[in-house]
Amino acid sequence: MANRDSQRTWNDYRDYRAMCYVSGMSMTNPNVAGQSADEIIGERVHQLMWRAKVSQTAFAPVLGLTQSGLSPKLRGKRGWSADELRAVASYFGVSIDYLFGIDNVVGPAGIEPTTSTV
Incomplete structure (x- = not known):
């Protein structure tokens, strides 16, 4: 049974990946058509800066990094390492999900905004 479930998961992923490729949609964030994960992260980091x-x-x-090493990352031309993402999130107090464009909450990492009823 588990093997069938994992096969279904792989097929779903493969189909989703093919749909993204054909439509120009990002696999990381389907709401951002045509942008790679590196472009989304670079844009978010640039906005935070x-x-x-x-x-x-x-x-x-x-x-x-040097400035000349950071610049292509901000433009999405060079990938981000896990250590760099962690450093960015820590420095600006945002979540990794925010950097990937999954979450739009800009605030302390892991803390959800609250609405006061008072």
Whole structure:
């Protein structure tokens, strides 16, 4: 039974992947057509830097990079490592899901916003 379930999961994934390829939709976030995960992350990091008024030159050392190494990552031309994603999330206080475009909550990582009824 478990083998049949895992096969169904693989087929579902394969079909979803094919649909994304044909439609130009991102596999990471179906709401963002035509963007790779690296492009989404780069855009999100760039927005966070802009809001915090942090330059590429100032932020690059946080990731162990130079400005010229950070720039292609922000444009989605070079991939992000797990350590870099963790450092970005920690520095700006956001979740990894936010960086991937899965969650749109900008706030402390892991803390859901609350609405006061008072």
